[in-house]
Amino acid sequence: MINETPRVRFAPSPTGYLHVGGLRTALYNYLFAKRNGGKFILRIEDTDRNRYVEGAVENLIKTMNWVGLNYDEGPDIDGNYGPYFQSERLEIYKKYADRLIEEGKAYYCFCTADRLTRLREEQQKAKLPQAKYDKHCLSLSKEEIQQKLNAGERYVIRLNVKPGPKVSFNDEVRDRVEFDRDSIDDQILIKSDSFPTYHMANVVDDHLMKITHVIRGEEWLSSTPKHVLLYDYLGWELPIFAHLPLLLNSDKSKLSKRQGDVAVEDYRDKGYFKESLINFVALLGWSAGDNVEFYNLQELIEKFSLDRVHKAGAVFNVEKLNWLNEEHLRSKPNEELLEGLKKALTVSKYKNLNLTDEYLLLIVEAMKERVSFVKDYIDSCTYFYEDPTEYDETVIKKRWKEKSPEYLEKYKERISTIENPTKEDFEKTLKDLAEELEVGLGQFMHPLRLAVSGVGGGPGMFDLLYIVGKDRIISRISTAFEKIKK
Numbered sequence: 001m002i003n004e005t006p007r008v009r010f011a012p013s014p015t016g017y018l019h020v021g022g023l024r025t026a027l028y029n030y031l032f033a034k035r036n037g038g039k040f041i042l043r044i045e046d047t048d049r050n051r052y053v054e055g056a057v058e059n060l061i062k063t064m065n066w067v068g069l070n071y072d073e074g075p076d077i078d079g080n081y082g083p084y085f086q087s088e089r090l091e092i093y094k095k096y097a098d099r100l101i102e103e104g105k106a107y108y109c110f111c112t113a114d115r116l117t118r119l120r121e122e123q124q125k126a127k128l129p130q131a132k133y134d135k136h137c138l139s140l141s142k143e144e145i146q147q148k149l150n151a152g153e154r155y156v157i158r159l160n161v162k163p164g165p166k167v168s169f170n171d172e173v174r175d176r177v178e179f180d181r182d183s184i185d186d187q188i189l190i191k192s193d194s195f196p197t198y199h200m201a202n203v204v205d206d207h208l209m210k211i212t213h214v215i216r217g218e219e220w221l222s223s224t225p226k227h228v229l230l231y232d233y234l235g236w237e238l239p240i241f242a243h244l245p246l247l248l249n250s251d252k253s254k255l256s257k258r259q260g261d262v263a264v265e266d267y268r269d270k271g272y273f274k275e276s277l278i279n280f281v282a283l284l285g286w287s288a289g290d291n292v293e294f295y296n297l298q299e300l301i302e303k304f305s306l307d308r309v310h311k312a313g314a315v316f317n318v319e320k321l322n323w324l325n326e327e328h329l330r331s332k333p334n335e336e337l338l339e340g341l342k343k344a345l346t347v348s349k350y351k352n353l354n355l356t357d358e359y360l361l362l363i364v365e366a367m368k369e370r371v372s373f374v375k376d377y378i379d380s381c382t383y384f385y386e387d388p389t390e391y392d393e394t395v396i397k398k399r400w401k402e403k404s405p406e407y408l409e410k411y412k413e414r415i416s417t418i419e420n421p422t423k424e425d426f427e428k429t430l431k432d433l434a435e436e437l438e439v440g441l442g443q444f445m446h447p448l449r450l451a452v453s454g455v456g457g458g459p460g461m462f463d464l465l466y467i468v469g470k471d472r473i474i475s476r477i478s479t480a481f482e483k484i485k486k
């Protein structure tokens with residue numbers, strides 16, 4: 001058992017963006033570290049040169065910062081176990097590979113790509129369950145190896161998987177996991193470009209960085225027996241493993257780009273709050289068991305435990321994410337929403353309106369229960385920013401009556417005599433008039449809303465009137481008379 005302070009890591013390969021699955025892995029590691037007084041480390045697994053993407057690391061770090069999963073050690077802040085870029089640790093991997101070679105646990109392989117292809121084809125023809133390297137180069141003598149090395153022949157270093165019992169390990173999520181040793185290939189540890197493979201670098205770094213718990217996606221479960229062998233060969237203690245359930249599309253296929261966005265940045269750009277994303281991904285494979293679904297990060301830290309991570313795949317349900325976004329929006333202070341709205345306005349067609357904070361706060365408040373995203377504070381109520389130019393036809397049909405112009409005219413006249421009308425003034429005037437004329441309030445409200453906003457729904461009637469204000473109400477009523485024809 002590992003008793004020291006837990007140390008966990010998020011170890012993405014920089015592919016250009018942070019995948020929502022990656023965010024879930026990062027989050028669970030973060031929550032685990034925070035919950036248990038441990039350390040959370042960011043390590044960049046950039047040993048696959050073919051997949052190198054310019055700017056990917058910067059982008060990843062930016063996104064991690066945006067969501068607020070702050071790490072204690074990492075490439076841009078350092079720590080005692082760096083470097084945190086695997087590409088800067090090549091000598092370290094080489095050293096351990098050499099040690100394995102010396103001990104007969106790994107070996108040089110000079111096979112050409114052609115030979116390997118032929119071998120695979122033969123094995124397929126022979127209907128072997130799985131293509132595996134045939135240990136051809138294991139029989140090379142020391143002298144032969146040296147000759148080839150001297151001649152500058154390309155080589156890789158392979159793990160020498162020896163016969164033995166099943167490879168097994170405990171997993172916090174899946175309990176006991178076992179793999180037949182036969183199914184494990186003599187995998188490559190060091191590639192011909194002298195970069196390590198994922199397996200080699202991952203194990204060496206997890207050990208040297210004193211990682212106590214390896215929490216990662218289920219797609220890595222099949223790599224774990226290889227890692228377990230490596231730990232064994234290197235004489236190192238195993239970390240505790242926890243493999244998180246797969247993320248699925250709603251049709252239960254593996255979450256894919258084709259069925260929706262998978263980059264955290266895409267969700268950020270669409271206006272989701274980081275709080276909703278965190279809350280949402282936390283529930284992809286974990287629940288506290290108390291039917292609560294709304295959490296902030298602090299609450300998640302308090303509740304999180306690996307033993308409540310599910311085995312079954314977790315369906316990525318965008319409706320739930322939208323719902324959480326609404327809930328988080330509603331829980332936010334108006335001042336924060338105001339800042340968001342101001343920012344959204346700067347890139348909207350209303351950027352030159354110079355609206356006061358006081359005015360915008362009224363919108364924030366009045367619409368808070370009716371919007372899902374900050375941008376809805378603009379898109380769903382443009383009538384706060386400009387006069388309506390169109391009027392909803394169905395509302396006209398249903399609500400614009402013969403007498404509507406007469407009632408609105410009266411309302412217009414009445415409010416024009418009030419100086420700086422308050423919300424209550426707008427309400428009282430309307431109620432008084434309806435009473436005097438002995439008609440239902442609806443006879444005033446519906447046409448008035450239509451004339452002032454162009455649509456049939458929106459915030460509370462008197463919030464709408466108060467925010468739009470006396471002058472604009474008056475002019476909008478006049479315009480409506482000209483434009484609304486039945």
Ligand code: GLU
Nearest residue numbers: 011012013045202216220
């Ligand atoms: N580099 C791997 C990835 O991109 C890390 C897997 C692991 O956590 O071991 O997900």
